[in-house]
Amino acid sequence: MSGRGRVGPADLLRLGVFGLRTRPGRVVLSALGIAIGIAAMIAVVGISSSSKAKVDQALDALGTNVLTATQPEGFGDPQPLPETALESALRQNAVRSAAAVGTVSDAAVYRNEFVPTPETKGIGVMAAWGDVPKVLGGRLTSGRWLDSSSDAPPQVVLGADAAAALGIDRVRPDSRVWMGGQWVQVVGVLGTIQLADDLDDQVFVPRGLAADLGFDGAPTAVYTRVDPSRVEASRDVLAGAIRPGSPQDVGVTRPSDALAAKDATDESFTGLLVGIGGVALLVGGIGVANTMVITVLERRAEVGVRRALGARRRNIRDQFLVESLLLSFLGGVAGVVIGLGVTIVFALGQGWPVAIPVWAVAGGLGATVVIGGVSGLYPAARAARIPPTSALAAV
Amino acid sequence: MTGPAGTGAVSTSVLQLREVTKTYGDVGALRGVTLDVAPGELLAVVGPSGSGKSTMLNIIGTLDRPTSGTVTIAGNDVDAMSDDDLSQLRADHVGFVFQHFHLQAGATAAENVADGLLYAGTGRRERHRRAVAALERVGLGARVDHRPNQLSGGEKQRVAIARAIVGDPTILLADEPTGALDSTSGAAILDLLRGLNQSGTTVLVITHDLTLAASLPRRVRMRDGVVEDDSTTSGSDGDVDAASLALAIRGAR
Numbered sequence: 001m002s003g004r005g006r007v008g009p010a011d012l013l014r015l016g017v018f019g020l021r022t023r024p025g026r027v028v029l030s031a032l033g034i035a036i037g038i039a040a041m042i043a044v045v046g047i048s049s050s051s052k053a054k055v056d057q058a059l060d061a062l063g064t065n066v067l068t069a070t071q072p073e074g075f076g077d078p079q080p081l082p083e084t085a086l087e088s089a090l091r092q093n094a095v096r097s098a099a100a101v102g103t104v105s106d107a108a109v110y111r112n113e114f115v116p117t118p119e120t121k122g123i124g125v126m127a128a129w130g131d132v133p134k135v136l137g138g139r140l141t142s143g144r145w146l147d148s149s150s151d152a153p154p155q156v157v158l159g160a161d162a163a164a165a166l167g168i169d170r171v172r173p174d175s176r177v178w179m180g181g182q183w184v185q186v187v188g189v190l191g192t193i194q195l196a197d198d199l200d201d202q203v204f205v206p207r208g209l210a211a212d213l214g215f216d217g218a219p220t221a222v223y224t225r226v227d228p229s230r231v232e233a234s235r236d237v238l239a240g241a242i243r244p245g246s247p248q249d250v251g252v253t254r255p256s257d258a259l260a261a262k263d264a265t266d267e268s269f270t271g272l273l274v275g276i277g278g279v280a281l282l283v284g285g286i287g288v289a290n291t292m293v294i295t296v297l298e299r300r301a302e303v304g305v306r307r308a309l310g311a312r313r314r315n316i317r318d319q320f321l322v323e324s325l326l327l328s329f330l331g332g333v334a335g336v337v338i339g340l341g342v343t344i345v346f347a348l349g350q351g352w353p354v355a356i357p358v359w360a361v362a363g364g365l366g367a368t369v370v371i372g373g374v375s376g377l378y379p380a381a382r383a384a385r386i387p388p389t390s391a392l393a394a395v
Numbered sequence: 396m397t398g399p400a401g402t403g404a405v406s407t408s409v410l411q412l413r414e415v416t417k418t419y420g421d422v423g424a425l426r427g428v429t430l431d432v433a434p435g436e437l438l439a440v441v442g443p444s445g446s447g448k449s450t451m452l453n454i455i456g457t458l459d460r461p462t463s464g465t466v467t468i469a470g471n472d473v474d475a476m477s478d479d480d481l482s483q484l485r486a487d488h489v490g491f492v493f494q495h496f497h498l499q500a501g502a503t504a505a506e507n508v509a510d511g512l513l514y515a516g517t518g519r520r521e522r523h524r525r526a527v528a529a530l531e532r533v534g535l536g537a538r539v540d541h542r543p544n545q546l547s548g549g550e551k552q553r554v555a556i557a558r559a560i561v562g563d564p565t566i567l568l569a570d571e572p573t574g575a576l577d578s579t580s581g582a583a584i585l586d587l588l589r590g591l592n593q594s595g596t597t598v599l600v601i602t603h604d605l606t607l608a609a610s611l612p613r614r615v616r617m618r619d620g621v622v623e624d625d626s627t628t629s630g631s632d633g634d635v636d637a638a639s640l641a642l643a644i645r646g647a648r
Contacts, residue, residue, distance in 0.1 A: 302499070308458060312479045392452065
């Protein structure tokens with residue numbers, strides 16, 4: 001009797017689709033829980049992947065071979081970097097290019113001479129050595145970088161946030177700011193510098209002007225771009241070169257590490273969302289089980305008729321199991337679509353590349369199959385136990 | 396007890412009940428029923444509610460097992476068969492027609508009828524082809540793609556009958572087939588069953604309708620779980636017979 005007494009997969013699928021098609025409202029409601037769970041999972045994974053893709057993209061563009069030397073933060077009296085720090089760094093073989101900035105402590109910049117002195121808008125003034133944006137992989141959105149020669153005339157380049165605060169979006173012939181009792185011509189506006197975003201709310205001036213504003217001549221940070229194959233070795237060499245007597249007084253950091261770490265700090269938040277998605281899936285699975293139990297109760301007569309037509313217990317069990325699987329799978333497909341949509345809208349809104357791992361989609365759909373199967377086991381077993389006499393008992 | 400399949404009694408009967416009892420708790424729904432149905436018969440099992448006729452239908456249709464006694468259908472001793480084997484037996488040999496039709500609401504007439512072959516291992520195209528043929532046999536060739544809510548009560552019962560005969564069953568069991576229909580539709584359904592019987596199908600109708608029962612050639616009258624009377628008429632004197640039978644049953648209550 002092989003081949004007989006057995007309902008093929010195509011027929012089971014047809015029965016399942018039919019069972020769901022005739023109860024569309026219920027299908028939507030009970031698949032919704034699964035859909036929300038899967039959508040949350042896909043969106044969380046998709047958004048964090050897209051964000052990571054953005055960081056990777058940025059790191060590819062910026063390079064990971066920038067080392068920053070600063071005075072170390074911590075206990076005691078921090079020693080400022082020596083004035084020769086930049087020259088020392090440039091003498092190292094591994095260092096390909098370098099630039100430095102030094103904070104001009106008491107200087108401030110204003111839109112015009114009428115702005116009261118305390119309203120600095122948090123904008124700092126820095127003296128600059130060398131081509132800072134070039135070393136850091138930054139970009140000028142307008143104008144040019146400073147003339148870095150020591151006798152350069154007064155001029156100023158604005159960091160991205162500083163420019164916004166001063167209301168200067170690009171360089172015009174009459175773009176001027178008020179510094180230390182004189183007008184200074186704006187020659188450039190920087191874009192955001194990702195490897196050193198503490199520079200975004202600064203303005204940069206040549207050392208001559210800085211000295212007029214009260215600059216002590218000591219750099220606060222030296223930025224170096226080193227041979228990519230000797231990044232780690234250069235960390236130690238750089239500190240010793242800048243301060244041969246006490247290299248521990250120089251802190252050398254790799255800003256690309258911080259950028260990558262910033263992405264990792266989002267993981268606890270991601271974990272929370274995945275947890276919520278998991279709970280939604282669990283509740284969704286229970287919803288499917290519930291719906292199936294009710295469906296089975298309502299369809300005693302149908303089961304009885306099918307038994308009378310010759311259905312075996314396992315035919316009935318399979319029918320309801322497939323229906324449960326389909327119900328859950330439909331929710332999963334809807335969830336994937338919603339999750340992809342949320343990810344795409346969010347990523348595009350942030351200007352990120354859209355990156356959704358295939359394993360997340362496959363895993364999500366796989367999970368719904370498991371949920372549907374588990375949720376359907378009990379109702380299907382109940383349906384299979386309905387006696388054939390129900391065909392006549394039920395009206 | 397009868398002998399194994401192959402003895403004379405078995406080979407001439409499509410259905411054989413021997414001293415069948417069925418008890419629910421301490422209530423005896425059937426109390427020793429013996430019945431033989433020969434191929435090509437058209438008979439009514441008639442009796443008031445509680446007479447045991449529904450239990451008898453369940454047992455004849457192998458939907459339920461007797462407490463004691465032997466049931467043989469198309470040569471198969473039901474007692475020795477597993478639940479799966481009984482399912483197979485129903486798929487192969489028994490067609491059911493229900494009082495309330497029990498059609499799938501969202502499915503077309505052809506789909507409903509084709510479900511009658513779903514568990515017999517027939518392929519989908521073949522199921523559809525035979526479903527259309529069965530619908531033509533019951534006079535619904537023009538209603539193949541109609542859904543139950545587009546059909547009248549009589550048409551629904553025709554669809555149900557088509558579903559019951561699509562697998563060419565050895566015996567067709569009809570439970571109050573006209574019970575939910577008006578008298579005109581009921582008469583037409585009865586004519587259809589007669590026609591099917593004339594073309595060779597064995598038909599067993601279970602009913603409490605004495606007039607309906609009286610119009611059939613053989614009547615098995617049930618009362619309190621036993622066969623009270625088993626009579627066969629060969630004449631065409633249906634109406635008189637029905638009246639006298641009805642009178643007899645009413646008198647006996």
